[in-house]
Amino acid sequence: MSARFLLRKVLGAISTLAFVVTVNFFLFRVVNDDPTATMYRGRNMKPEQIASLRQKFNLDGSKWEQYLAYLRQLLRGDLGLSMKGSREVSAVIGEAIWPTLLLVGCSTLLAMLGITLGYRAGWRRGSGFDTSATSFSMLTYAMPDFWIGMVALGLFSVKLGWFPVSGLEDPGSAATGISQLLDQLHHMALPAIVLALAYVGEYMIVARSAMIETLSEDYLQLARAKGLRDAEVRRRHAVPNARLPVVSLSAINFGFVVGGAIAVESLFSWPGIGQLTSLAVKGPDFPVLQGLFLLLSAAVILANLVADLLYSRLDPRAGGR
Amino acid sequence: MSVLELQDLHVTYRSEGGPVPAVRGVSLSLERGDTVGLAGESGCGKSTIAAAVLRLLPKGTEVSGKVLLDGEDVYAMKPGRLRAVRWTSAAIVFQGALxxxxxxxxxxxxxxxxxxxxxxxxxxxxxxxxxxxxxxxxxxxxxxxxxxxxxxxxxxxxxxxxxxxxxxPKVLIADEPTTALDVMVQAQVLALLEELQREQGLSLLFITHDLSVLTTTCERLAVMYAGRIVEQGPGREVFAQPHHPYTRALAAAFPTIGDPASRMNPAGLAGDPPDPSALPSGCPFHVRCAVATAECSSLDVGLRVAAPGRSAACVHVEAAHV
Known part of the structure; x- marks a missing residue:
């Protein structure tokens, strides 16, 4: 990979991020010009109190001055204050991110089993295995995650009682160490499986169609003529070519991991980014929302950058060499 | 013993529109150190033969007849033996443009x-x-x-x-190795193949649609039409003195060097190669043939001896040459 190629990609990502920061800032000013108004609505407040609130949330001066102040603040790593309890937005998000990374990260890894499934189904296109794997994927892909979640919650938690109904761990538990970890895994199992089910179909379908596209390639015929086994032809020659669309999809989905799973987290009261987002919308808590938007965009931009760089490693034609 | 021998090989592809007979009874043998050319238009079945030798045809394709590599029937081999034979007994020079x-x-x-x-x-x-x-x-x-x-x-x-x-490998099957290369590079690749063939005593089956390439390289030449060999004989003779009207048309399509008249007006062959899934009755070539008579639309003759070492599949051959 050439240094120039790397530099171009990194600069591209940085300028995209700068653009997003700007749009993001003005978007929230267009949505609500004075978010503090909702905080004192119906209450009797002195003009000085209102002025101090406006100052606290960086709403003084023209939009342009506000924007510059926001940029200065951002460069210091400061995302402002939450309108609920006046806590630092970065602290609020920082608390919610670990449960989300754990839950959505694990379910994404689980869902990526769909890639192997898709490769094998595509390789044996039209076989019984292909038909059942594709039907399964289509079915789960068509079901919304909150719906799968509600059914799973009703069946496995309420009716059968196999899994806890909600939360990160048992509220009254004083467990530590291994037993605390087991308790958390027990809480995470059902939402993680639900999310994995909701995601697996997409991976499977993309991997399958990428594989089918390579099936008619001449180099597979040559690989067979060399005397390679069928599985070796698939692993060494077909998969490396079918991998490219799958890599893009995975990288972008990894970006979205940070965004959490709004419906499923809310459903299972999982204290993650998704639940935080839904609470912040209800508030509305504009500084938190703005922070969450920024986090999500940055994650997706970073994931895209990683995908681009990976791509150039996996496909020598994609430039960089 | 021949290093490669095809005995009455039939290959029928399965398609949604019904069976497609791509190769219809081809017998051919390749001796050690020999070069045999296989010529014909696209769709005549010549590349199917290359794939059939190493059993590379798509699943579900019907194959009958025999393919013998060093006397061993390729279609009777167990999977492990087949994989071992591939690339060691026979290897294919695939087309580089693809x-x-x-x-x-x-x-x-x-x-x-x-x-x-x-x-x-x-x-x-x-x-x-x-x-x-x-x-x-x-x-x-x-x-x-x-x-x-x-x-x-x-x-x-x-x-x-x-x-x-x-x-x-003992046998090298060159499947259109010069297609889509410019003429200078074509000549270099041909020279290279000839040199390797001589040096290593390879047996070469050379498949191409370009008859002129074959006459210079091949001791023996087989011309295919609609899944069958329609003419066979020593390379130079087949090209210089074709017996089958199809070969004659192919040979005439090349301008003679030094003859301006033929350069300005090369004789082509009208019409398209036949659709293998809907072949004409009788001799499949009769619809494009310049010398076709009434019997050609009903009579389909096999290869018959036309001269010593020469054979052609045409009703008119005996009358003209024996």
Whole structure:
């Protein structure tokens, strides 16, 4: 990979991020010009109190001055204050991110089993295995995650009682160490499986169609003529070519991991980014929302950058060499 | 014993529109050190024969007759034996203009793979041998580090020849190895194949639609039409004195050098090659044939002797030449 190629990609990502920061800032000013108004609505407040609130949330001066102040603040790593309890937005998000990374990260890894499934189904296109794997994927892909979640919650938690109904761990538990970890895994199992089910179909379908596209390639015929086994032809020659669309999809989905799973987290009261987002919308808590938007965009931009760089490693034609 | 022998080979592809008979009874033998040419228009079944020799036809394709490699029936082999025979008994020089090389793997790596698969050597020895093979086909050894898209068409074709030689096969099947190359490169590739054939005593089955390529390289030449061999004989004779009207039309399509009249007005062959799934009755060539008579639309004759060492599949042959 050439240094120039790397530099171009990194600069591209940085300028995209700068653009997003700007749009993001003005978007929230267009949505609500004075978010503090909702905080004192119906209450009797002195003009000085209102002025101090406006100052606290960086709403003084023209939009342009506000924007510059926001940029200065951002460069210091400061995302402002939450309108609920006046806590630092970065602290609020920082608390919610670990449960989300754990839950959505694990379910994404689980869902990526769909890639192997898709490769094998595509390789044996039209076989019984292909038909059942594709039907399964289509079915789960068509079901919304909150719906799968509600059914799973009703069946496995309420009716059968196999899994806890909600939360990160048992509220009254004083467990530590291994037993605390087991308790958390027990809480995470059902939402993680639900999310994995909701995601697996997409991976499977993309991997399958990428594989089918390579099936008619001449180099597979040559690989067979060399005397390679069928599985070796698939692993060494077909998969490396079918991998490219799958890599893009995975990288972008990894970006979205940070965004959490709004419906499923809310459903299972999982204290993650998704639940935080839904609470912040209800508030509305504009500084938190703005922070969450920024986090999500940055994650997706970073994931895209990683995908681009990976791509150039996996496909020598994609430039960089 | 022939190194490669086809006995009454039939290949029928299965398609949604019904069975497609691509090869309809071809018998051909290749002796050690021999070069046999197989010519014909696209769709005549010549590339199907290349794939049939190493049992590379798609699943569900019907094959009858026999393919004998060194006397052993390829279609009776167990899977393990078949894999061992592939590339060691017979190897194919694929067409370089197509995506015959894997685009995401270095070309050297693709040659090494074949060596490591069939011979018990260390990866280092395989790499050395790959370098030697590349030098043998006229490329610098460091081209092994390149990806296919970094090579020209001619260089890719040389890599494919080196790849075919990787396991010292007895039989080399060259499937349109000069198609889509410019004329100078074509000549170089042909010269290379001839030289390798002489040096290593290879038996070469040369498949092409370009008759002029074959007459200079092949001792024996078979012309195919609609899945059958319609004329057979020594290369030069077949081209100079064709017996079958189809061969005559093919030969006439090439301008004679030094004869301005033929250059300005090469004789072509009207019409398209027949659709293998809907062949005309009788002799499949009669609809395009210049000398067809009434009986040709009902009578389909096999190869018959036209002269010593020559045969052709045409009703008019006996009358004209024996």
């Amino acid at each position: 995506h015959s090389l894997n685009p995401v793997r270095r070309v050297g790596n693709q040659i090494e793979e074949a060596i490591l698969l069939h011979t018990a050597v260390s990866p280092r020895a395989a790499r050395t041998r790959t370098g030697e093979l590349l030098v043998k086909v006229g490329l610098p050894a460091d081209r092994a580090q390149r990806y296919p898209h970094q090579l020209s068409g001619g260089q890719r074709q040389r890599v494919l020849i080196a790849l075919a030689l990787a396991c010292d």
